[in-house]
Amino acid sequence: MKKLLLPLLLLLLITVKAQYLVDTHNDILSVVLMTGADVGKLQNTGNFDLVRAKQGGLNAQVFSIWCSGDYGKGAAYARANREIDSLDALIKRNPAKMMKVSTPAQFKEAIATHKLAAMVGVEGGHMIEDRMDYLDALAKRGMRYMTLTWNNSTSWASSARDETVRRDSLKHIGLTEYGKQIVRHMNDLGVMVDVSHVGEQTFYDVIATTTKPIIASHSCVYALDRNRRNLKDEQLKALAKNGGVVFVNFYSGFVDSAYDAKASRFLRQHRAELDSLIKIYHDNDLSIQQLNKLHQTETDQMRPPFDMLIKHIDYIVKLIGVDHVGIGADFDGAESYPLGLDSVADYPKVFAALKKLGYSQSDINKIKGGNFMRVFEASVGK
Numbered sequence: 604m605k606k607l608l609l610p611l612l613l614l615l616l617i618t619v620k621a622q623y624l625v626d627t628h629n630d631i632l633s634v635v636l637m638t639g640a641d642v643g644k645l646q647n648t649g650n651f652d653l654v655r656a657k658q659g660g661l662n663a664q665v666f667s668i669w670c671s672g673d674y675g676k677g678a679a680y681a682r683a684n685r686e687i688d689s690l691d692a693l694i695k696r697n698p699a700k701m702m703k704v705s706t707p708a709q710f711k712e713a714i715a716t717h718k719l720a721a722m723v724g725v726e727g728g729h730m731i732e733d734r735m736d737y738l739d740a741l742a743k744r745g746m747r748y749m750t751l752t753w754n755n756s757t758s759w760a761s762s763a764r765d766e767t768v769r770r771d772s773l774k775h776i777g778l779t780e781y782g783k784q785i786v787r788h789m790n791d792l793g794v795m796v797d798v799s800h801v802g803e804q805t806f807y808d809v810i811a812t813t814t815k816p817i818i819a820s821h822s823c824v825y826a827l828d829r830n831r832r833n834l835k836d837e838q839l840k841a842l843a844k845n846g847g848v849v850f851v852n853f854y855s856g857f858v859d860s861a862y863d864a865k866a867s868r869f870l871r872q873h874r875a876e877l878d879s880l881i882k883i884y885h886d887n888d889l890s891i892q893q894l895n896k897l898h899q900t901e902t903d904q905m906r907p908p909f910d911m912l913i914k915h916i917d918y919i920v921k922l923i924g925v926d927h928v929g930i931g932a933d934f935d936g937a938e939s940y941p942l943g944l945d946s947v948a949d950y951p952k953v954f955a956a957l958k959k960l961g962y963s964q965s966d967i968n969k970i971k972g973g974n975f976m977r978v979f980e981a982s983v984g985k
């Protein structure tokens with residue numbers, strides 16, 4: 604009996620308090636593959652490392668496995684595996700600080716032993732290269748969500764970008780029959796269906812197909828910033844009805860409708876410098892991140908006020924309830940975040956702001972991680 608008491612107490616503590624903090628989207632692995640940075644140690648660039656994660660109280664991170672649509676068949680799946688290799692290597696170098704997690708039981712073990720729960724999310728259905736066996740293999744390597752598309756559509760699902768920018772030239776809009784099979788198979792495998800980046804038609808086809816709650820791993824509110832990556836009120840309501848959760852993205856471009864114009868002007872003014880950075884990094888997004896850092900005084904002025912991010916969280920809570928919102932910051936995946944949000948060390952500011960707005964601790968706990976756990980358990984089992 605005594606032997607059982609401690610684990611039981613721990614479990615009770617975790618279940619009742621549920622004070623863990625989960626972030627469902629971080630792109631550091633792409634950066635690590637390009638720069639070789641050791642994020643087990645404190646970095647002076649980027650937004651994530653294990654030291655700052657600890658400072659920010661981060662308990663669980665879903666690491667995004669990502670490559671652009673330029674990686675076609677024969678390349679995308681291999682690239683995804685290399686990124687998972689790099690996560691496994693990071694964990695191997697830091698066994699006392701983090702552990703790989705693919706079930707709620709492992710998640711709770713990580714929390715109880717004060718390790719960062721490291722999870723895998725694959726951002727872009729193109730990485731399964733239209734193959735169900737690749738989907739199985741990635742699930743086996745720990746993938747617990749797959750974003751059905753990135754900006755590029757797949758042969759079975761249309762993306763938000765393509766549904767809005769090149770709708771007329773799409774061969775199909777929404778999910779194809781094969782796309783529906785993939786969604787059902789993800790349900791069976793316990794891989795959460797992520798609708799961030801998908802087009803509206805794909806979104807509604809997913810809602811009609813899935814038997815499990817869905818997630819939007821890193822999206823904001825369209826009513827506050829009319830960006831095609833953000834969710835409209837009707838989508839948010841449908842997501843709530845499905846039992847799903849939207850994890851709010853911190854990227855300035857999704858938070859503030861005024862940001863895009865400022866960012867475009869800045870890029871035009873520094874075009875030559877950006878071109879030379881692209882020659883060094885061979886990656887547009889990473890080069891823009893570097894350019895922003897080189898002109899910090901100027902780019903700081905382009906950042907939205909911190910409260911604008913809080914408005915997105917509060918809007919979702921008021922529209923569909925506190926059970927359907929969480930955090931998916933998109934750190935290391937964007938060049939700009941609202942003022943005060945520089946890295947994973949800054950999450951506590953978000954929860955302090957919610958507290959100031961009158962949110963109860965139990966509601967804040969849901970936003971921090973409780974809502975994630977509900978969907979995770981509904982997908983994978985306990």
Ligand SMILES: [Zn+2]
Pocket residue numbers: 726800821936
């Ligand atoms: Zn993304």
